[in-house]
Amino acid sequence: MTAGPGYPMLALVLLCCLTSSTVGANKALKRTTEEEGAPRTTGTQLKNYVLEVLSGMRVRNVVVITSPSFDVNDVMASMWHQGLTAEVFRVSQDAENHNNPAKFRNKTAKEESFTWESVNWKFLYGRGPLFKSETATLVLGPAAWAARSAIEVVSRAVLGRWDSLLVVPVGEASAIHELPQHVQLGTRVAVIQELPRREKDKKQLACSGVVKEARLVGPRQYALTSVGCWRSGELSLEPHFLRPINSFMGSALRAGTLKGIQDVIVKRDGDKITYDGVFGSFLMQILNNLNVSLELEDYLAVGGLEPDGKPEGLLGAMYTRSIDMCAVILSMIQARAQVIDYSICIVLYSAKFMTKLPQPMVEQFLLFKIYTWQVWCTILGFLCFSSIVSTILWGRLDGENTLPWTSTKYIRHAFTATFKTQVYMGSSHLPKSSPGRIVMTCTWLVVIMVVSVYNGHLTAFLSIPRMSKVPNTVREMIEMGYDMSISRGYSQYYKMKSSPIEEHQYILQTARFRQDVGLTPDQKYITEVLTEPVALLVSIVAITGIQDANSETVGAEQVCRLKSGTEPLFTQYGGIAYPQNSPLKEVIDAQLSRASSSALIKYPPPKCRSDIQIEKEKEPLGLVIVSGVLVLWTVGIALSMLVFLVEIIFHASTSD
Secondary structure: OOOOOOHHHHHHHHHHHHHHHHHHHHOOOOOOOOOOOOOOOHHHHHHHHHHHEEEEHHEEEEEEEOOOOEEEEHHHHHHHHOOOOOEEOOOOOOOOOOOOOOOOOOOOOOOOOOHHHHOOHHHHHOOOOHHHHHHEEEEEEHHHHHHHHHHHHHHHOOOOOEEEEEEEEEEOOOHHHHHHHHHOOOOOOEEEEOOOHHHHHOOOOOOOOEEEEEEEEOOOOOEEEEEEEEOOEEEOOOOOOOOOOOOOOOEEEEEEOOOOOOEEEEEOOEEEEEEEEOHHHHHHHHHHHHHHEEEEEEOOOOOOOOOOEEEEEEHHHHHHHOEEEEEEEEOOOOHHHHOOEEEEEEEEEEEOOOEEEEOOOOOOOOOOOOOOOOHHHHHHHHHHHHHHHHHHHOOOOOOOOOHHHHHHHHHHHHHHHHHHHHOOOOOOOOOHHHHHHHHHHHHHHHHHHHHHHHHHHHHHHOOOEEEOOOOOOOOHHHHHOEEEEEEOHHHHHHHHHOOOOHHHHHHHHOOOOOOOOOOOOOOHHHHHHHHHOOEEOOOOHHHHHHHHHHHEOOOOOEEEEEEEEOOOOEEEEEEEEEEOOOOOOOHHHHHHHHHHOOOOOOOOOOOOOOOOOOOOOOOOHHHHHHHHHHHHHHHHHHHHHHHHHHHHHHHHHHHH
């Protein structure tokens, strides 16, 4: 938008209205932090220097940090005249000033010495709606105040990947030389100075003003390097002013990992250190390209911010900027994005629950399960019917009696003949009639076929073990009455909690919650999965480790006892993370993008085998399997004793 002819005057009027209340409110307070006789305004020449540098940076928004009584009206008016948007933050103790970023230790005191520790410099976060790349932060004020303010800002690690800090000390600033030792790795800092007259007269300088940039000169060592100079009113500035860092010059990055997670495995060969694991090869490529090393620190839990605001674990360390990044892959969820910044996505995986692996079943009536109960009922019915027919036709046409089929003798002969045929026993009592013999022959043939089929199926049935059934899907888990063990505070818990799927909410209501220390559950929860109808929900990072740690050795093979379900609960995205507004994010993300351009990171399968066809040593049949036959034998003995008693009683009654 192009400003009209009255825009500069209107902007100046608005600026005076905006800053008059702030300045007036601060007049009554004596500032012990400002030196007596310090400059109260920016000179015309220095103001022009600032505007020329801002114009070369192509910024659109300027955040001005200044002292309570420093006059920035002329600077603001000039910025607005050039079409820049400017915001002023006066570091003061005025509680009524809504642009005041300071916190107060004693609000009732009429006069209080200013304490830099009370300033919450994170008010620089989230400068919007303009992009951070189009915004510059300007520390402008008396030389001593500006130097101290700049040191406070850079040492508190609030400058991010898009932030550019310009320090403009008004007057002679000897303390500005202390600034480089406080600059955080990756931040962009420059100093604009008007040289004193005695230095202007020196021929070797020949500059009325200079621009110095804090540049990395060694491992985490910055120095102010002259990159611009005003000669005869013209600025000569290097083309790559405040360029992003592309080499760390052997600096060591502080990286956090989670204990027990094998994303990055450190291997040492003398003084040489290499990294292996899922993320190790990617990390080695990044470190080599950026000329950087790592200092790893293990944390027990992912952590975050406690209800009282206390930072804990890996996320807490990034929140306080105790570390520069994390070297493990974290699931990308919204709850964590309030504390950290994620990298680009480098992992895409499906979250699955774990259950015990199907095991061979040892059943008491296993030998009877070769046939279904319908087949057994049919066989029993066949025997009964064939016995009845044999009884009717046994001596129907032999002419011995008029009603031979009613004789107890013939009934006994027919029953014993049929029964003995079933058990491959010969019988001396065979039917004399042709119909009876036909029935006996057919019965005998059926018995031979049934017994032969049983023998063949018995061999195959015992050779292939019957496996127990475990759930593979959420629906099966609900139908089989399984509970799910979920750890609070991890991404799986938050994903299940926010899931709109009704089955997920049902599982969450009946779940067994636990609190893991690290990503690996305690052994008692693993035991629950192996012995009870319980499914385990853990991070994808921990699945292979849990499977390998709880496997069993069978010969030369490691056999898994745990498996993953076939149906994913949900899809998760993963990446590494940085502290919020980290200046390292862009450069490391660019390396991650190149490293993962061919394929995303994939987690390897477990070392143990979950194939149930692994040959195990054949074991003899146990008593449990044979006990079903013994039970049938016991029932037969009891039935025979009952018949025996009936025959004795019947014989005694007929004898009388």
